[in-house]
Amino acid sequence: MAECKKESCEGCPSASSCGQKPASMLAPANPASHIHKVVGIVSGKGGVGKSMVTASLANLMAAQGYKVGILDADITGPSIPKMYGVHGPAEMDGDYIKPVETKNGIKTMSINLLLPDEESPVIWRGPILANMVKQFWSDVIWGELDFLFVDMPPGTGDVPLTVFQSIPVDGIVVVTSPQDLVSLIVKKALHMAESMHIPVLGVVENYSYVVCPDCGKEFKIFGESGLDKLAEEMNLPILGRMPIEPKLAELADGHFDEANNHYLAMAESLLMALEG
Template identity: 65%
Template sequence: MAKECSNSSCSKESCEGCPSKAGQGKPDFHIDLNADSSIKHVIGVVSGKGGVGKSMVTASLANQKAKEGYKVGILDADITGPSIPKMYGLKGPANVDDKGVYPAVAANGVKVMSINLLLPGEEEPVIWRGPVIAGTVKQFWTDVIWGDLDYLFVDMPPGTGDVPLTVFQSLPVDGVVIVSSPQDLVRMIVMKAYKMAQMMSVPVLGIVENYSYLVCPDCGKKLSIFGESHIDEIAAEIGVPVLGKMPIHPEFAELVDEGRFAEVDNTDIAKINI
């Protein structure tokens, strides 16, 4: 425990180790990666609200990097609403030994860890309080044997609560991708995620707009189902790039339902360089 400084006894020597010393006092919450793992880049995928397609963007980015020849993993941090295993047709229980927990591997080589791989059944609800959920996310970093990865994508739950805070503080996040949609409340969605990243000193790599439009299968016309996009103006306002605008792909939804997302080649993601 650090000594309290008093005016009568304070000196250079006695203040060594004092948390109030200049440059000290800001705690480091980063935790150690599993000893049998090596991860080069950690990318968070976030949004200010739910229902904008974070998991779709996360899995699309993972597929693209795997296609480019990188070793890729997905940490499904949405503990109460996990969807990544279902998308890839993965089921538990995950393999566990004395060293730790092994992620499941999708058909395209993407490694996945999710709470749904540890539950008795994929439809079992997770009724946990925030600290327990945050602790589970930490264990996905410390106890999971990821092996050697070039990219680990973290699929965040919506909002700015316990899990995003835990990830930003505990993991060496290189940057985040904000996912949004072309609705009137888009500015609020983006700004919440952007301001949290700023407060946590995490770089914002850019914004992906999902559900941008639907291409009519008969005439090829672009239909703005959720309204006209305003993402370019918002991105310019906060000084971050628009990484892509993803249309609605009914065929992708079918592959998700069939657990075959590993087959998805999302060309709207291919141009994103992270």
């Protein structure tokens, strides 16, 4: 029987069981990027406010003096540039791409900053979408960052899988809303992270309540929250509850850099989860 060598095992699906260490799937970081923590913002479905949570956390960290970036991994539904009122085209530095900075100093990269027309639809298949996300990691000059927040697309498809495999994610924040159906779908994202050994830092509930501008009473538009039950069942900390706030919706139309003073406790909870 021929001796088993490294060369003969290359490409074999059973290589890892033969004593060969599987190659890392991490994409190479940009040589000019030095990022301390990478945090993904995820959910099992769309429409729960992942971008709102991403931008809120980024603003809060920037307001506390941290160097922050946002990687918009939602290639087919990018919203970060619109929220901050930033526009492309992003500039090149040799073979690499320079991120576009918001007014409050957050470095951003999104497909909308590379398209000649921001309103053009991105009609690409999964592998091309996934490759673009890897380019946002390898080809963008992020520089020195304390936090890079990754605004993920909904679901558990190609792009979230690529982010988890290709980028050294330190942990994820899961976004949910009060409806029971959403909580059930969110569990899929939690189980995906668990299966890929990605730490779950905690859960943020969006649309928790609305405050009456006249009497100050809180109204739960979507009914009683199932967040406490979900957090207990999955053994996760609750990082925060975000209300329906018209002011934030107004700022999200191009001026979200002005929303620095909201939800400070949420940022503090995230820092504690990362340190823990």
